[in-house]
Amino acid sequence: MNPITTADLLTAWELGSSQSGSRRLLTLLATVHPELSEQQLLKLPIGQRDGLVLKLREALFGSKLTSLASCPVCDEQLELVLDVADISVASNDVVQQPLVLKQADFELAFRLPDSQDLLLIEVIQSVDEARSVLFERCLLSASRDGQVCTVHQLPEEILEKVEAAMSEADPQANLQLELSCPACQHNWLAAFDIASFLWSEINAWAQRVLNEVHLLAKAYAWREADILAMSPTRRRLYLERVMQ
Ligand SMILES: [Zn+2]
Structure with a gap:
């Protein structure tokens, strides 16, 4: 997997925003896996695709994931803290088909x-x-x-x-979490879709980055490309000064 720059991720997000749920995943993966052709990406079994999505998620935002679930019996809201390692079930072996x-x-x-x-x-x-x-x-x-x-x-x-x-x-394609409600002790299996989870995170990230570009460009008249080329730390430090 190639490292991805802020500008490239923002471009992939912009392109993916007008695409369907399955297509935008391929746009993201194509950005970080130039060694895979479009045909190879299209033909990857879904679990193997999701294995790559998990690795991308870890590279972008770290290995800890926080998600919400609600108990189907009593509607209690559960905060799930997951680790990429715990939900990685795909092996690296290529499955013999048919x-x-x-x-x-x-x-x-x-x-x-x-x-x-x-x-x-x-x-x-x-x-x-x-x-x-x-x-x-x-x-x-x-x-x-x-x-x-x-x-x-x-x-x-x-x-x-x-x-x-x-x-x-292809176990990664059908990831089920064993959940237990602390309020009513109900146990159930909930599907966890890393693809849509990561997309919503990237969407929130892109809104934040655009906002940072907007504030910095307005304050300093810097070019978008120059702001995006800065590290997140440096953008934050300048923003703190703008906000003072
Ligand atoms: Zn419950």
């Missing part, structure tokens, strides 16, 4: 979902339809007793087995 599932009379071959799939399904409103399209795209072959069958001919239990096998092969 994956194969043999269950009862069924024999299936499938691949892991990637960003190309997400870009297609994120515009589909219905969750069921999105799931069905994802299966159609990822299922490479399916047969029952040697007879070819389609996704729609597969029973729900087989589809669930496929989903479980996908999660196992």
